Amino acid sequence: MSYELIAAKRVEQGTGASRRLRRAGKLPAVVYGAGKDAEAIVLEHNPLYYALKDEAFHASVLDLVVDGDKQQVLVRDYQMHPFKQLVLHIDFQRIDANEKINVNVPLHFLNADLSPAVKLQSGKVSHVVTSVEVSALPGQLPKFIEVDLSEAQAGQSVHLSDLKLPEGVELVALARGENATVANISGKASAEGAAE
Structure with a gap:
């Protein structure tokens, strides 16, 4: 099973901006690696929340589409709220198909x-x-x-x-x-x- 995640570039950053995104059902994230600069992005919360419950999601190469630009990534880290069913933040790492x-x-x-x-x-x-x-x-x-x-x-x-x-x-x-x-x-x- 392959996973495709749709994201957009995130302009506003900081704690207040992240809180506003979460209240709107969005998830702040960052994507880094493969010799490119780290990029702040935002995704829909619920599809990702349910995908994280799937064991294979954590060991799969994911297709991340940021404003129409597709890149292959891995989930490297994520933070959950201590008691709410809420993902607070997620980190993706870009990968190169020819590198182990x-x-x-x-x-x-x-x-x-x-x-x-x-x-x-x-x-x-x-x-x-x-x-x-x-x-x-x-x-x-x-x-x-x-x-x-x-x-x-x-x-x-x-x-x-x-x-x-x-x-x-x-x-x-x-x-x-x-x-x-x-x-x-x-x-x-x-x-x-x-x-x-």
Whole structure:
């Protein structure tokens, strides 16, 4: 799924101007990067508020149209109101299609209920991390990475090096020599499980 956001250049800046925009159902934002100057923009609040609830939105390359000029961006940061359902501000980073970028991508844990650890050894799966930082060209960014736990045994840990990555995608932590744990499987081998 691709996302297209429509924005306009923001002339008035400052706290008072931002408050007036929010009261009018608008969202102040900034877009920066790719060797160009930072640009203050404004978007409609509600479409963006609901898009932020979608997991894939955070790891996707977005098409941002500012006064008719289309550019590819990533969501880099956003601030929410402490108790209202309101996005206060959002930052976008422009990207170059030929340059690798680092993005946090969610992990989807699959088939834990089919694993011998859970079925035969009363084990429980603990997710240590729920997302990982990947490096890839914008066109190769995955929306998520699957972690298949169907073969997991009690007492086993799943590490970054065990993840199956799409072509052209690298884990930033592995490149630094860090092989962190992604999930732990607890439980003891039962007599029936050991006999099989």
